[in-house]
Amino acid sequence: MHIIPQLDLSGQTEDWQSEFNHLITSGQQLLEAVGLGCDTALLEQAAQAEKLFPVRAPWPLVRKIKPGDANDPILKQLLASGPELLDVAGYVADPLEETAATQTPGLIHKYHGRVLLTFASQCVTNCRYCFRRHFDYESNRLNQQKLRQISEYLASDTSIKEIILSGGDPLSVGNGQFQRFFDALEKIEHIDKVRIHTRVPAVIPARIDKEFVNILAKSKHKIVVVVHVNHAQELDEHFDFAMQQLRQQGVTLLNQSVLLKGVNDSADALINLSERLFTAGVLPYYLHLLDQVSGAAHFYVSQKLATNLHKQMQSKLPGYLVPRLVREIAQEKSKTWIL
């Protein structure tokens, strides 16, 4: 049986803040940190590609990379690389047409009953495959005026039951902003669920500190945290502990992954991930085909291979550990299930 160590959370607030403030911010730093600083080809590619989308990588995640392995699944997600510079037909800046679905700056309303807030305007980890790598965070950055407009929008549509906090990564913001958000939400009675989509628990687990857990515990809303993890190597006992803290407060824990060439495009990798998530008390929810954003074409896994991998998962795992294989199609009113 896997035993979750009883880590001491006292004082972690300071830890996570310093981890947020001391990110790796260049390909060169990242390559040097993982023992690949002499690879001139990788250095040159990174220097060009990071001009389009900066490198941001927190140390707790970088320490999980196998030193000297240019094909490490975590490194592939963090390091700017030459293929990002290619202009590939069908890959565009806004593949999900989110600009058209933005009702008021910071609020995207595409699906019935739920809206998405771009709660944070940056991430602690810039994932190279991110479909929002060209997103206009500046125009959507929340301020008092935008929050007032968003509150009016939410209050005026009683069909909205759920708020989805997305990003940037919502856990990039401090606890004070979360508390103010939940306080404001209390006044809108028809909203009963808050869903937080975040990659932070896997990359800086200490961010799930006591204060944050207490904010969620006090909320009258049903809380769902959807972590974004793509490979079992991203997880450790600190992640397990963070999930344990949330679970004890009745938070529903799910995971969504993106199927990424060179990262998790094998049945073994996907099966290991599902098993490892379950150890931490997290259920696999979605396995996404890549959204076709420009700069990420080299991560694409075909639908045929995805279907094949998914069938292998079904043959080896209990149903509750098999995520739904989906893709998102712009203007559709829900995600599209592939099987």
Ligand code: SF4
């Ligand atoms: S954490 Fe999420 S929003 Fe941020 S870069 Fe990664 S995939 Fe994109």
